[in-house]
Amino acid sequence: MTFPLTFTSLTTLRTQVRGALARLVGEANGAGMAKKKPLAWVNFLMAGRDEEQGTAPLPPIFSAVMPARAWAMAAAPAMPDVALDQRITDRKPTTFLMAGRDEEQGTAPLPPYHLPVLPAEVDQWMDAKPGDVIIDGTLGGGGHTSLFLQKGATVLGIDRDPEAIAYATRRLSAYADKLNVFQANYSQMAEHPGLPASGQVQGILLDLGVSSHQLDCAERGFSFQKDGPLDMRMGPNAVMTAADFVNAASEAEMVQVLREFGEEPQARRIASLITERRRKTPFTRTGDLASCIESALGRHGRTHPATRTFQAIRMRINEELSLLHDALEAAVRCLAPGGRLLVITFHSLEDRMVKQFLQHRAKPYIDDPTWPAPRDNPEHHLTLPVRKSISAGQAELTSNPRARSAKLRVALRNNRNLIAP
Numbered sequence: 428m429t430f431p432l433t434f435t436s437l438t439t440l441r442t443q444v445r446g447a448l449a450r451l452v453g454e455a456n457g458a459g460m461a462k463k464k465p466l467a468w469v470n471f472l473m474a475g476r477d478e479e480q481g482t483a484p485l486p487p488i489f490s491a492v493m494p495a496r497a498w499a500m501a502a503a504p505a506m507p508d509v510a511l512d513q514r515i516t517d518r519k520p521t522t523f524l525m526a527g528r529d530e531e532q533g534t535a536p537l538p539p540y541h542l543p544v545l546p547a548e549v550d551q552w553m554d555a556k557p558g559d560v561i562i563d564g565t566l567g568g569g570g571h572t573s574l575f576l577q578k579g580a581t582v583l584g585i586d587r588d589p590e591a592i593a594y595a596t597r598r599l600s601a602y603a604d605k606l607n608v609f610q611a612n613y614s615q616m617a618e619h620p621g622l623p624a625s626g627q628v629q630g631i632l633l634d635l636g637v638s639s640h641q642l643d644c645a646e647r648g649f650s651f652q653k654d655g656p657l658d659m660r661m662g663p664n665a666v667m668t669a670a671d672f673v674n675a676a677s678e679a680e681m682v683q684v685l686r687e688f689g690e691e692p693q694a695r696r697i698a699s700l701i702t703e704r705r706r707k708t709p710f711t712r713t714g715d716l717a718s719c720i721e722s723a724l725g726r727h728g729r730t731h732p733a734t735r736t737f738q739a740i741r742m743r744i745n746e747e748l749s750l751l752h753d754a755l756e757a758a759v760r761c762l763a764p765g766g767r768l769l770v771i772t773f774h775s776l777e778d779r780m781v782k783q784f785l786q787h788r789a790k791p792y793i794d795d796p797t798w799p800a801p802r803d804n805p806e807h808h809l810t811l812p813v814r815k816s817i818s819a820g821q822a823e824l825t826s827n828p829r830a831r832s833a834k835l836r837v838a839l840r841n842n843r844n845l846i847a848p
């Protein structure tokens with residue numbers, strides 16, 4: 428599916444982006460955040476999706492240029508660079524205008540992929556310096572990573588999605604000597620060959636969830652608003668597709684998943700609806716699943732009734748919470764004393780897990796009613812420079828509505844040694 432791009436809409440778009448830029452620069456500098464040159468902010472804004480910037484939708488160029496997806500999950504774990512080259516050269520000249528960022532690529536500009544959230548706050552708290560080694564566990568479109576590279580740090584970029592790996596590699600090719608990318612799970616950061624040994628990393632970022640590219644690309648099957656195959660795998664290492672789960676899970680398992688990962692109050696009703704319907708025809712499309720849920724539950728308010736179901740299925744098939752827990756443990760192992768851990772969450776389940784983990788690891792003592800006195804916490808490996816989560820300011824919310832639910836939590840690794848496993 429391609430969207431025609433008229434000169435008028437492009438002009439309007441650029442005006443809106445520039446307006447957002449002016450507001451963002453004003454707020455960031457006014458709030459005493461890291462002072463940034465306007466060009467650096469232009470880089471952020473131009474690389475994002477328009478609907479995230481609160482304006483008219485951008486054409487989903489990156490997905491539109493690969494109609495028959497090169498990314499056959501099981502067969503091709505990594506998307507070859509040549510495919511990306513082909514997609515870029517195939518595009519009409521007008522589509523190049525939307526992309527920007529030539530200065531980072533040194534070659535033709537790439538289409539938008541993802542607008543990073545909380546860029547000023549991540550920049551400030553990561554405080555990357557020349558010589559630092561930073562792991563970006565959720566490389567995505569490379570927006571946050573480009574910040575660290577601009578500061579002279581070396582970045583080890585991890586993503587389970589081969590499309591993110593291909594895109595960020597291409598986008599950040601000007602920094603090839605300082606960027607190493609790994610198609611892997613962030614939970615593997617402490618043991619992946621090629622990543623540094625424990626205790627040698629100055630910063631780790633986890634910007635959780637899906638990228639705008641993944642959501643916007645109907646063929647990835649994440650969206651209930653755009654019909655596509657019921658897939659939802661973030662990468663080829665996911666255990667199953669959403670269709671596998673929806674058509675095979677028992678009703679009891681489905682209820683549990685909808686409750687646990689979607690906090691869906693209507694879990695029982697939706698699970699029964701799905702199991703009844705799949706007996707007649709298995710689900711294969713996102714649109715079919717979404718409208719089946721909508722027709723049974725009706726629409727109340729602005730939120731689509733399938734929102735929680737889609738979140739729950741996505742979290743189940745990508746094992747998001749268990750991998751997050753493992754990643755937090757691994758991050759503590761990787762960080763050098765004084766190293767910074769930054770985690771951005773987008774919903775309460777993730778944030779609760781991150782908050783509880785950080786708070787426990789920041790406690791010098793632990794207590795239990797059955798103990799005569801508090802004990803030394805053997806897992807006291809972190810300190811919290813800010814106890815509360817950090818949210819986006821008004822200027823960012825205006826230009827990037829997706830930042831509304833983003834919460835950044837920050838921790839510093841202390842000097843205490845890890846207990847040998």
Ligand SMILES: C[S@@+](CC[C@H](N)C(=O)[O-])C[C@H]1O[C@@H](n2cnc3c(N)ncnc32)[C@H](O)[C@@H]1O
Pocket residue numbers: 541542543544564565566567568569570571572585586587588591611612613614634635636637638639661750
């Ligand atoms: C919100 S996006 C990150 C965007 C990125 N910070 C940027 O500036 O463009 C999240 C990314 O994390 C990746 N991801 C999610 N879970 C992962 C996991 N367990 N291991 C590695 N990557 C993961 C997704 O594929 C996606 O590309």
